[in-house]
Amino acid sequence: MSKAFLLTVAAGLLAAADAPAPRWDSQRAGNPLIPGYFADPSIVREGGKWYLYATIDPWGDDRLGMWTSSNGRDWTFSTPAWPTKAAATSPTSGDSKVWAPSVVKAANGRWYMYVSVGSEVWVGSAPSPAGPWADANGGKPLIAKNFAxxxxxxxxxxxVDDDGTAYLYWGSGLNWTNGHCFVVKLKPDMVRFDGEPKDVTPANYFEGPFLVKAGRHYVLTYSDGKTTEDTYKVRYAIGDTPFGPFREGPDSPILSTDKGRDVVSPGHHAIFRVGQQPYILYHRQSLPWPRPGDDATLRQIAVDPLAIHEDGTIAKVTPSHGSAVAGFAPRRTRGLPLSLTGAAADALHGPERAGDDNYATLWRAAPGATLVADLGSARPVRQTQLRMEYASRPYDVAIEASADGRRWRQVVSRPGASGSPIVLPVNVTARYLRLQVPAGAGVWEWQLF
Known part of the structure; x- marks a missing residue:
């Protein structure tokens, strides 16, 4: 290796170190809201808890992701027993996975989930948002692929309208073009159609419809563009009935790529309210973007305030890396103060990123590397919490403890651990803890308590 080459590399590293950090690369960022790659979110609140359902990226999974939180900031991952690709599929559904859930409470007091499996829509029901969820339509799709x-x-x-009447909206296009939106009134059982579906496609519609009410108006919000590129965005149209006709509103689109803020391809959203304040929950491309390879489309969930007026108009959204949400804790719960060191797979994924309280950044382990936490002095540690890059994938993890950083003893080993957070009891008094994960594995955050 030549001296000139080494000098060039060193100069490049120094230049990178001197360059200003991107806007998303910061301490204690509120967005992304949850750790990991998820899309197409739906959110509800019941019994003092938030429930967030989402597609597992990349491009769905055999299961659906569900996150629960009592404070809106600290979320726990699980996968409901229904829907699954095996339990909700038909001869015409195709190879695509489970994706795009919508969860609502009906006038009859039960909860209903409308979810895409392949290129069809299925419906399930449960007594609470936590489940247990089960098919509600006799083991067949509510909307089959051959409908249109x-x-x-x-x-x-x-x-669900103010009088308890429910409507279902759906539809997208093929090959990223020609999206169409359909709507049908539902009978009180939330499964049978009350009338024939109607095509209510507004201008510039592609997919992801979401209806809200503003005064006497019905506002259809939806996505346009291509989620794999930087053209995905949120538009809206205003109608006087749930069936429209819908006319695109002023200031549409209301949420678009903003490269100055490092926000790329926001869309497929849900709108929820806390009191009278509405918020938009949406996915956007994970950072840095674009990514090479098979995982090029990895999306993350963000939330920002929304302004909807009585005349149905919506103000443009300023996408952020952390907005206050009424009813959410101002910050996530933090563990013991520590400093982190360890070899990383590359300069972009250094060890400090596993302790910056930012779900846009992570430590990626170099081969044979460990992540060492220094507490500054010997302290009692009851447990550790790990938020790994992929909440649904298994990881072999182990933790050692040391008083002096030279002599180590293993305190926990967990093959095939999954979930988020992965909670591991350690019950030691030590200054140093050392985490081992597979080479290439990513850690969003490592906390000690």
Whole structure:
């Protein structure tokens, strides 16, 4: 290796070190809201808890992701027993996975989930948002692929009007073009159609419909563009009935790529309210973007305030890396103060990123590397919490403890650990703890308590 080459590399590293950090690369960022790659979110609140359902990226999974939180900031991951690709599929559903859930509470007091499996829409029901969820339509899709073969039968979203009447909106296009939106009134059982579905496609619609009410108006919000690029965005249209006709509103689109803020391709959203204040929950591309390879489309969930006026108009959204949400804790719970060291797979994924309280940044382990936490002095540690890059994948993890950083003893080993957070009891008094994960594995955050 030549001296000139080494000098060039060193100069490049120094330049990178001197360059200002990107806007998303900061301490204690509120967005992304949850750790990991998820898309197409739906959110509800019941019994003092928040429930967030989402597609598992990349491009769905055999299961659906569900996150629960009592304070809106500290979330715990699980996968409901229904829907699954095995339990909710038909001969015409195709190879695509489970994605795009919509969860609502009906006038009858039960909860209903409308979810895409392949290119079809299925419906399940449960006594509470936590479940247990089960098929509600006799083991067959509510909307089959052949309902309108020229379009994609996905992205179903339910809307319950003030009088308890429910409507279902759905539809996308094929090959990222020609999206169409359908709507049908639902009978009180939330499964049978009350009338024939209607095509209510507004201008510039592609997919992801979500209806809200503003005064006497019905506002249809939706996505346009291509989620794999930087053209994905949120638009809206205003109608006087749940069936429209819908006319695109002023200031549409309301949420778009903002490269100055490091926000790329925001869309497929849900709108929820805390009191009178509405918020938009949406996915956007994970950072840095674009990514090479098979995992090029990895999306993350963010939330920002929304302004909806009585005349149905919506103000443009300023996407952020952390907005206050009424009813959410101002910050996530933090563990013991520590400093982190360890070899990383590359300069972008250094060890400090596993302790910056930012779900846009992570430590990626170099081969044979460990992540060492220094507490500054010997302290009692009851447990550790790990938020790994992929909440649904298994990881072999182990933790050692040391008083002096030279002599180590293993305090926990967990093969095939999964979930988020992964909670590991350690019950030691030590200054140093050392985490071992597989080479290449990513750690969003490592906390000690």
């Amino acid at each position: 073969p020229a379009y994609h039968m996905i992205d179903a979203e339910a809307f």
